[in-house]
Amino acid sequence: MTIADHRTTGETVPVASDPAAPLVEVRGVSHSYTTKAGSREVLRNISFSVKPREFVCIVGPSGVGKTTILRDIAGLQAATSGEVRVAGTALAGPSNDIGLVFQDYSRSLMPWMSVTDNVALPLRGRMSRTERDGRVASALLEVGLVGHEESRPWQLSGGMQQRVAIARALAFGAPVLLMDEPFASVDAQTRADLEDLALRVRNDTGQAVILITHDIDEAIYLADRIVVLGGRPASVVEEIEVPFGPERQQLVTKALPEFGRLRARVHRLIEDASRAMTGSMPAVEES
Amino acid sequence: MTIIRRAVIALWLPILLVLLWWFASASSTSLFFPPLADIVSATNALWIWDHTIVDLLPSLRNMLLGLGIATALGVALGLVLGSFPRLLATFDPGIELFRALPAVAILPVAILVLGLGDSMRVFVIVLGAVWPVLINTTAAVRGIDPTTRDVEAAFRLSAASRFLRVRLPAALPQILAGVRVALYISVALIVVSEMQGAGVGIGHFLLASQRNWAITDMWTGMVVLGFVGYGLSILFRFAERALLRAYPPQRLGKD
Numbered sequence: 278m279t280i281a282d283h284r285t286t287g288e289t290v291p292v293a294s295d296p297a298a299p300l301v302e303v304r305g306v307s308h309s310y311t312t313k314a315g316s317r318e319v320l321r322n323i324s325f326s327v328k329p330r331e332f333v334c335i336v337g338p339s340g341v342g343k344t345t346i347l348r349d350i351a352g353l354q355a356a357t358s359g360e361v362r363v364a365g366t367a368l369a370g371p372s373n374d375i376g377l378v379f380q381d382y383s384r385s386l387m388p389w390m391s392v393t394d395n396v397a398l399p400l401r402g403r404m405s406r407t408e409r410d411g412r413v414a415s416a417l418l419e420v421g422l423v424g425h426e427e428s429r430p431w432q433l434s435g436g437m438q439q440r441v442a443i444a445r446a447l448a449f450g451a452p453v454l455l456m457d458e459p460f461a462s463v464d465a466q467t468r469a470d471l472e473d474l475a476l477r478v479r480n481d482t483g484q485a486v487i488l489i490t491h492d493i494d495e496a497i498y499l500a501d502r503i504v505v506l507g508g509r510p511a512s513v514v515e516e517i518e519v520p521f522g523p524e525r526q527q528l529v530t531k532a533l534p535e536f537g538r539l540r541a542r543v544h545r546l547i548e549d550a551s552r553a554m555t556g557s558m559p560a561v562e563e564s
Numbered sequence: 565m566t567i568i569r570r571a572v573i574a575l576w577l578p579i580l581l582v583l584l585w586w587f588a589s590a591s592s593t594s595l596f597f598p599p600l601a602d603i604v605s606a607t608n609a610l611w612i613w614d615h616t617i618v619d620l621l622p623s624l625r626n627m628l629l630g631l632g633i634a635t636a637l638g639v640a641l642g643l644v645l646g647s648f649p650r651l652l653a654t655f656d657p658g659i660e661l662f663r664a665l666p667a668v669a670i671l672p673v674a675i676l677v678l679g680l681g682d683s684m685r686v687f688v689i690v691l692g693a694v695w696p697v698l699i700n701t702t703a704a705v706r707g708i709d710p711t712t713r714d715v716e717a718a719f720r721l722s723a724a725s726r727f728l729r730v731r732l733p734a735a736l737p738q739i740l741a742g743v744r745v746a747l748y749i750s751v752a753l754i755v756v757s758e759m760q761g762a763g764v765g766i767g768h769f770l771l772a773s774q775r776n777w778a779i780t781d782m783w784t785g786m787v788v789l790g791f792v793g794y795g796l797s798i799l800f801r802f803a804e805r806a807l808l809r810a811y812p813p814q815r816l817g818k819d
């Protein structure tokens with residue numbers, strides 16, 4: 278039994294008694310890829326944790342290993358060493374406690390399925406039809422897709438397709454939402470709308486969110502805490518608390534003086550990290 | 565307007581050829597090439613409906629049965645082989661070997677083992693028609709996008725969901741392309757297999773007419789076979805359209 282088994286979308290996640298206890302713990306995760314050229318360590322000793330309801334953004338220069346750490350957390354690949362714990366249990370493979378939103382919505386949704394069927398897919402064989410229908414309906418309501426139930430993904434705009442993917446992860450009912458650059462391939466206005474959607478979802482459902490992004494402004498706008506990755510192999514360069522509280526507004530929050538200070542700070546960190554990376558480029562070890 | 569234009573574009577050549585045949589053969593006295601007019605009246609007399617019931621329907625039944633079994637078998641095996649690369653590596657050389665063997669070459673063996681009945685004919689059709697379906701299904705499942713595999717894994721889909729709700733529909737456009745090839749193979753094989761020891765069937769009709777020097781009758785069999793093949797192909801296109809209705813337009817054949 279996990280806490281995911283007890284919740285339906287729209288309700289608040291009932292979490293273990295201590296709200297300050299970490300929900301996700303990444304403990305000393307290292308990851309090496311083995312290719313024909315040899316073995317290359319991409320991540321070294323990554324540790325951070327995420328509390329219930331917390332919104333954590335992971336940023337870092339391109340190619341630093343953000344997708345790698347996300348796939349390790351999602352259980353889509355095994356870390357070379359270290360462990361990921363969710364709600365106190367070490368993960369071995371994909372878990373019911375994590376709902377995933379992929380960057381490439383056009384590939385992650387099934388084009389032949391209606392919006393409803395896409396959202397319902399992970400729930401099939403797990404619950405009664407009535408419960409499934411209820412979860413799908415409330416997830417679609419949450420992301421603002423009521424009225425598009427019978428459309429196919431390819432009939433929708435990019436932003437709406439990503440909403441379908443978010444609804445699918447919501448309906449899955451996991452206490453943790455994991456997103457890899459979910460808004461990277463939509464236009465600026467849609468992106469702002471989806472950012473606000475992500476914040477609202479967290480506030481409504483009480484899920485913890487781990488979101489990977491290239492965009493420093495996006496990270497500061499969304500996050501309660503930013504984890505900056507850097508180096509080759511990558512490790513956590515710094516963790517930065519963002520003190521803006523759960524309610525944010527694009528124009529207001531981004532105009533705060535503190536927002537500007539945080540932006541300059543994260544910028545410098547990432548610049549230093551990428552300079553360090555290009556400096557020590559050939560990190561291929563023969564195996 | 566566009567429907568008429570499309571009909572003209574599709575039909576001008578067949579109509580021209582039929583007209584040519586009609587006039588070139590009109591005064592023919594050759595035993596082997598009777599006038600088309602004679603063939604048409606003989607077709608009316610023979611195939612509405614006596615031989616349709618006695619010969620054509622059993623042929624169609626055996627053919628569809630063989631095609632159906634070949635499709636079910638090819639899809640089921642293809643889903644499994646495409647899903648497990650190591651299994652595929654084990655079976656692939658065998659598949660290539662069997663596929664290279666023309667199904668007609670199996671005919672003597674099939675007759676020895678199964679006799680001259682319908683089961684032999686269905687067996688030969690299955691053996692000939694299963695390959696395009698199997699190969700297309702396997703390739704389609706192997707080619708499924710890695711992100712789709714990640715979705716299956718991340719949401720911990722059940723085996724039933726993975727195979728029936730994700731992989732089968734993902735492979736469907738390519739599967740149907742394979743079934744279309746299997747359909748042509750089946751038509752060819754039912755005719756050939758009925759030329760051996762069958763009492764009824766359109767293949768039997770063709771060969772029997774030829775042996776009895778009923779050459780006009782033989783020609784009617786070929787005309788009917790032509791129409792049947794064309795009709796099946798049109799029916800198949802409708803079925804394909806219906807099955808792929810939910811898919812993005814660019815995945816449909818361009819026509």
Ligand SMILES: Nc1ncnc2c1ncn2[C@@H]1O[C@H](COP(=O)(O)OP(=O)(O)OP(=O)(O)O)[C@@H](O)[C@H]1O
Nearest residue numbers: 310311312319337338339340341342343344345346
């Ligand atoms: N399957 C793999 N096999 C070998 N090397 C890989 C594999 N996946 C990623 N890498 C390498 O690991 C490093 C980190 O990749 P990763 O995709 O995690 O970075 P990222 O931070 O997500 O990059 P981006 O910002 O471009 O999305 C890169 O140098 C990449 O080339």
Ligand SMILES: [Mg+2]
Nearest residue numbers: 343344345457
């Ligand atoms: Mg990435």
